[in-house]
Amino acid sequence: MTKVFSIYRSSAGSGKTRTLAKEYLKLALEHKGHYFRHILAVTFTNKSTQEMKDRILAYLDDFANGRPNELADELKKELKLDNNTFQERSRDVQREILHNYSQFSISTIDAFFQRVIRSFTRESGLMGDYKLEIDQELVLEEVINDLIDELGSNKELTEWVVEFAKDSLENERAWDVRASLRQFAEQIFREEFKVIEDDIIKETNDHNFFRELRNKLGQVKSNFLAKVSRPAHDALKILQDKGWDITEISYGKNSGVMTFFETFAWQKNIKDIKEPGDRLQNYFTKPEKWPSKTATNPADMVATAEQQLIPLIHQILDIYHTFYKDALSAELVLRNMYVFGLIADISRKLREYKERNNTMLLADAPKFLNGVIADSDTPFIYEKVGSFYRNFLIDEFQDTSGYQWKNFLPLLTNSLDQGNRSIVVGDVKQAVYRWRGGDLKLLQEQVEKQIGKDRVQTLELDTNYRSAAEIIRFNNVLFKNAASLVKDITSGDLPEASFRDVEQKDFKKHEGFVQIQFLQDAEEKSWAEFAMENIPKQLEQLQLMGVKLNDIAILVRKNSEGQQIAASLLQYKNSPFANPACRYDVISNESLRLDGAASVNLLLAAMRYMQFPEDSIARAQLSYEYSRIKGEHIPLNEVFKVANQVFFEANLPPAFAKSKAWLKRLPLFELTETLIDIFGLGTVTGELAYLQAFQELVLEFYSREKNDVGAFLEWWEDNKHKQSLQISGEVDAAQIVTIHKSKGLQFKYVLIPFCSWSMDHDRFNTPLLWVNSTVKPFDEAGHVPIEYSARLKETCFDQFYQEECVRSYLDNLNLLYVGFTRAEHALLVMAPHPKSKGQQGYSVARLLMESIEREESFRQFWDANSLLYKSGTLTATTDQKKSEAATVNLNVYPVARWRDKLVIKQQSASYFDENAIDQQERIRHGLYMHTVLSRIRYTDEIPDMLKAIVQEGLITEDEQPVLQEQLNELLSQPVISNWFSKNWTVKTEVPIILPGGDENRIDRLLIKDKKAIVVDFKTGVHNKSDLQQVKAYVSILRQMNFTEVEGYILYLRDREIVNVNDLKAKPSRKKEDKDQLGLF
Amino acid sequence: MKPFLYELAEKLYREHPHPENVTVVFPNRRASLYFRKYFSQIIEKPVFSPRLITIEEFISAYSTLQVPDKLELIHRLYKAYRTVTHTEEQFDRFYFWGEMLIRDFDEVDKYMVNAPLLFQDLSNQKELDSRFDFLTPEQLAFLRAFWGNFDGKDGATKNKFLNLWRQLPDVYEEFKKQLKNEGFAYEGLIHREVAEAFASGTIKAESSPHYAPETWFVGFNALTGAEERILTWFVDNTQSKIHWDLDDYYLNNKTQEAGEFFREYQSHAVLGKTFEANAPVNFSLKKNMRVVGAAQPVGQAKIMSQLLEQELADGMIPEETLIVLPDEKLMLPVLHGISASVDKLNVTMGYPLTNTPMFNLIELLIELQTHRRGDFYHHRQVLSLLNHPHVISADPASANEKRKRIQSENWVMVPGSMLRTDHVLQKLIFCEATETSILEYLRQVVEQVGALAQTEAVDKEFAVHFLRFLNRMEDVLGATYSSLKAFLQLFRQLVKTQKIPFTGEPLRGLQVMGVLETRNLDFKNVFILSLNEGSLPSGSGKGSYIPYNIRKAYRLPTVEHQDSIYAYLFYRVMQRAENVYLFYNSETDALGQGEMSRYLQQLLYESGIKPERQVLHNPIHPLEIKPITIPKDQEILEALNRLNEGNVYFKGISPSALNSYLECRLQFYFRYIAKVREPNEVEEDIDARIMGTFLHDVMELFYKRIREKKRSKDIIAGDFDRMEATIDALLDEVFIKKYNLDPTKKVEFEGQRLVVREVVKRFALRILEMDKAYTPFVMEAVEQSGVLYRIKINQSPGYAVVGGKIDRVDSKDGLLRIIDYKTGKDKLDFESVASLFARDGKRNKAAFQTLIYALLYQTNMNPAAINSRISPGLINRLNLFEEATEFGLRLAKAPVKDVKFLLLEFEDRLRKLLEEIFNPETVFDQTTVIETCRICPYKNICYR
């Protein structure tokens, strides 16, 4: 068989995106122009989707126009095409793509699955049009609210929640049930949980399930305690009776004998029972060892020990060894029973929510598809969308989840069976998204098995185009060692296997630089403080060499670290130590947060203040931010004098105090725009980006949720931590990036100042594992949640612990790899000496040190005294970044009140006429008569017209006869009925065009030969201008060669006719203006 | 540049000095306005205008049937549907798909499709598609579990569904019949009938009131089947002309979808003759073109405004300038942005009713009624309503009064009697409405808002629209609904698609339009925004029951059809322009949709035009965060002295104030000097702080009651009889007080409060249990306040007064215990007295506080107890549930048996602390311990 399926293992910097683009182009150019629609390329993020599309179009444009291009040469060779054909084909493909753009299928996996499901549900009429919800936190919020509402009426649930609340208290978690539940509930979106969700729902649907399980487990636990405490009590009794002083027993206080018996006699928490030490098991089981030198009656002691105590010890140990494991397992499961219950209830509520709202969560899609496919080889669900594709190109494969892969498999197999090529690209070593469901084992081993070895070829992209030689060399050796160390520690094979392809060839010929520095605690300072102090120094060193600040990145493990670094650099910058020749500006995730901008906070404070004028914190914030933005020097003591209204307002723009009442009436978006205007925020150029992003949120909020300031403020409080700017284009500062976020990026100089994270899970943030066991009675429980801890080694869930432990080590090793491979020119790392404070457990620092120490070839670069590794030379780079598209800036943020400018047609003035605020009156005043009369030509059209205005909602059906009656009455006047007779040619609302852009519209014009009658209907009271207007009409008609012209006004309220024929005419204003309304 | 319509006006006047003898038919009304404007520029004296009408008016004039509004149509369809299928589906559930079905019917007729045949095919295909025979039982079970209302086999859903398809022809016929009986029709029905009538010769061209001897059809592009036939008939049988608005660029290039329809009509036997020999060449004339990418709507709007402003300053004329908004979301940002630089602007777009404050008001009203319990209203909606623009503008003072009162009295449910006062609007709003009176209720409120003099004109406009809308609802659907929730849902659904047309003075000022409105209009300067997939072309459309393949087979419009129309609109609006600015959103959405429009890509790659390209990028330099320090000036020193007074108002410096000072001096300043306090909010959710108060209150009441009853401080085991019942009652009492509940009614605990009650109860019971075991003892003091302690300091004013409230003091066997209840995570241990004063973020605040109490108590205690040992301690959540409860403080791991030995040192350090506080030289500055800031209410000010 031919190798139709290729797996590209692409280590860091090996040109993965190019590989993918090339494969795409190759497939597209191999065939006729429209073939491209059979290729599906799947990328990991939207950003990379966009990049890939742009890249392919740009390549095609180069090819089509015959511009010299390296890739073109490769493709021509591989496709065996001559220049002309190649160019022709390219043009063809380009045109096809541009004009059939929706079939240009490069998308994220989520987007693709959505398309499939959407078409399935639509075509089969299953769900009508379900709504896709992307923000699962929003949903969760509602679900938790539902849940809380159910408390009280649902006893069991109440119990879970109370227990949860108590547990939160005891574990020092924050005390906000709603918030902690929300956080807790997030795990139900994880794939690990989704895999077993259905089983759990099934189990927990049985009402007795919990009670029975709890009883059973309780029995296991109490059995053990009962069994073991009896001999322990006996022993204690004997010891008490004997009345020996503790010093008479060997080792005295440290013997452990008392503790041993006491523990087993009294301890109710099984987890607090430690395995009896060696001394007890092997020393005190020998009678002669019991007495110490000071024993008063050694013989008696030996005898007592031999006859009574040692058998009791044996008895206890026996029970311990036989039952402890189960008892501990039971206890740990019991501790998390409420989790179980809660999760089940939340999951149930979530289902209800989705059903009620006809919603699918984005995160549901893979599982949904999987369920529908149900291991079938030719799933019907792909009939409409998926089976159309012949080639699949999947990027970042190491982060693909089990469900995602299973969903793809049938499509893929199908196309492979027909001999079509497909590829996946990925790097196991860069798998750092396990918490999002990514399963690196797929790439590592399973895919090859599932597709079939004979069809698969594995290719290694083994040249690193990114980093300098020294960095590559260092990483090659370092990670080989590290992986093997991790294997030894965890006794899992996966880490080493994952890193077997770590060795890379270099491409760039310059040398590069690596420095790893281990820091120790000193009396007055911790290692971390030293590291923090070093950061500005390193920035200085680099800058003084000529390195540009924005070529430097500081990689951190967590956002909070970044926050601290940013704060400390700011402090340093304002301190006397700062070097005037250097800069210390950084951009971090935190500094990109919208609530980090003064103007945004000012707006929020102003809104809050307007909602709750007594909120003095809002007042203080408003006053303070405004003083900052104004930049004038007002003493802060004055600024914060906000308790007093007069002082408070004196510090704000006068316009604000003046228009407060009016501002309160503005809808959300207009309010914020107006505030921007009043406070002059549009001129703070450095913050315009924030302002813009903030307004975006406001806009989004009111179109999605509500046009309500209060609701917005509430939403903001809950969501502000998620709102930050996207960096687009260049920033003139060093970047602080988390390692996770740095994946896929590269920087010339990389600092990793706190290389200290733990290889295992953080003690305070341990995950919940869903475990099961075949041991009785746990086998009945199905999947149970249990907290990850080393104690699990002693339970019947030990293999779950083992597995999780290996994974955790690998995750953290991968993070190290991702971090270390970002650098192009230099990598500067600081790590704690493994003996430093806070370095319990096995940390990445220790791994680093041990990997360096044990490597022969590193010896020459490693100074064990100063704990410093250094190789290569540190130089400044001179090469330029490619210039991006030209940029424009906003000079100011333009805002103005549009209502002043807009002219709209107004109907309400007459509707809400002060004299006629109810409908009866409006009818009496002839408002609708006007409408009818001005629209009809002859009397017989009245009934239809009445129907029409009912349709328009002007009057209700009940009011129709009333109006008819009025019209009848009016038309009984002979003059009027003549106007509506068929004697005349009638023009209604007839436009007469005047030269120069004006026009006149006459309500009613009656024509017979050269004779014309003008009739104008009026609803209000008599008005001089009415006369003038009609006179003007008459004069215009005269200009139009009518010899005999008459004009009338009909006042509908008073049913009065005015004849204007005798009066002299003057030119009038246009009639239309009366209908126009300038607002304000 | 001469606009297309100008050229035509010239032609018309040239050929027809009496233009009223010509009827000109346009695709939309807007074109006729411009046409008339150009016309008036050409003529020399007044003339009757030619008849300028839309194609819609043109066609419907040949029919006696009327088109009712959408609501009525759907409701009539609903009735027809029920007649045919005999189902009992609710209207609100039907609405969504009824809307879709009408759209389909409309298209079927407009495109003159053989309906029975199509429905047959459709039904066959649906039967295939929804026959889930090929599903395994597991798959079925899965689908059912995932979506409760899915049913694959024998269930009602599927059958109903299939039944519907089978009965579709009947529904279609019945619907038409019912409509026609009452003289109604939907557009498609009229179009088809008119087209057929012309073909069969049953009507004459002259029968229309719009008839004129000659007819011009102007600016059409994609004709429906009926239109195509009608136009053909007119060209064939009357004096009629067709004027196409097109350009050589896309007409004569087969790859350009924009010319698709023209090329088709060119080869049409009749229509083909109406094309001129040479198509105009305007598009490829030289233009200034710029393409700008910016993030999201606001970014585009703002950069567009800036560029426009520059252009206007350089002489661009607003009347010659057009702004095209394919995405209505941009309307507000654009309006705000451009208003600064023009005096007048004219918007031709629908403003969504849902974006109006009035909509928000109505939603709130319905929610208010949904959450109402009897005559009690939930504070959430009440507060929102009292803060609503319309309610505020009616009577700001009383709205504010009420809001304050609700907040300060912590009302969760607010009695109607309190709300129904003052302004008439408030009286209307806060009264009971039910599913039978909701419509009238809403109408009254809206009417009142509209009638208020304070209401701004544009809001009055909105009010009129809503009133009309409510009238229509009543006319069509009646006044009674199954429930308020159902009403809300229906209301939302109906309003969602409603737009208020902003149609103003068309000919003056800057023009802002949607894409469809631009047809046939030409401007010298054109700005187009949102050039993204999903906006231009717009997304996959509004949904249809007729799948792609059947559409294709029956020549109904498809996605490609749409794409061609949009392509035409895009190229056309630029073809005669001289200056073109194109904007696109440079950020895609969460699913990666909304990338740069294909048309823009085409333009960039194919047209040969090389526009200037830019990306909006703003520098990111947030204002620098500077440290906040506040020096002590005279005023501050005075404030400090007042704190020190120790009278009814100022109860001395409290331990919390001292704690605050030690934690962060600035925090102390904010809280105690500047008096920047947390706001009073109605709290439904309960945080740790409140839970602490509950526990205190319950414990206080418990012992006070015993003391009152027995008139003795001695506590014995018997006092704890019926302890649980007592606690329950006390909890009720405390909740009633806290939440201003009705004391005569039983307290109902729900939601979060239930949890809190349970937790507090457990705490209290546990404490009492321990107390019971400790009996007999003497309860010396419970929540004793006003205890003061004066200490000499080496600073002006020479002394400081410390005061506070002691939770509890009890004594037994010569041991005085001074106890603080804590619900927080406070610990018993502290390293040294010095550590209590260390500003390292690790100091034991609770121990500090308890030691101050000890000091206070010792100074003020009755002489009899002076010989007792004093042991300070905490009862907290950590030690409470341990097996062996300990609550005495521990100094360096050893229990503090008698505090007296510590107090000397403590007092000494306390003095130093107070001296620092009163020292005019020390400033109030920010803590360096970030941990402290995490729970500090001022962290937003400090950026911590």
Ligand code: SF4
């Ligand atoms: S946020 Fe921090 S620095 Fe600011 S007042 Fe509060 S504790 Fe002090």
